[in-house]
Amino acid sequence: MDTNLATPTPVPARRRLAALALAAVLAVGGVACGSDDDDGATDAPDTTETTAATGDAPVGDPASSSDEPSGDADLLAFCEAHEAVEAAFMEGDESAIGAAVEAFTAAAPDEFRDAVDTAIGLALDGQEGSPEFVAAYGELLDAMQEPCDRNLVAVSATDYAYDDVPEAWEAGPTVVKLRNDGTEFHHMVVYRVADGVTDSVEDLLPRSHEEGGPMTGVGAVDAMPGDTGSSFLGLEPGRHIAMCLVPTGATPENLDAIQAGEAGGPPHFEHGMYFEFTVA
């Protein structure tokens, strides 16, 4: 599954169904990609919001929640099957991924059938990481967010900063959206800092690719200029860092040159495109 990733990093090892492949490859001077469509970009909220989806109940374990989405057992099973897919990708266990995807597809209620078939079909067709897959999977995540009672986090990006970053982050299944108001490709790669690590965020930033290092990749969301990307994060309590690893100069017109190693400056986080947050 990782054959198109150019370098071993904690993030690619925990590659997601969503946009992470594109993000990680581009981050190391990798792949060119086509322009995304604008679906979802215009209805993105202007301000960041977090939704405490399940009220006072812990959101990390839907199975233990008495506040079932819509009271619909089929829907709950579908949501949980999807979280199992995401978890399997996090673990990187190929056999677990296959079984989880199969169960997820089988659990899709009628209203999600087409969206699931489209996204999974692209993935099974080897197009995981393609702009078409990223768009289809993002639409599916967006459609599932409310019915599955997931938290919603929306952040915006410019060259080279994140805006509208929420102050409070809640643990649990989370849909994260990134709206790109800049001129370059941006992403937001999220890492959880190991418990007990007290190094400053500035010291930690360059260590994201460190094997067995102080940070573990949680997931990523990316967006071409003018677009809004969606991704899934299974957030657990603790200290986190979000950063952009995209090389400076990664405009849509310039991606080929960056891929060829003929362009591309230092990663955006060196311009200050990062933030630290705590999941409670």
Ligand SMILES: [Cu+2]
């Ligand atoms: Cu960036």
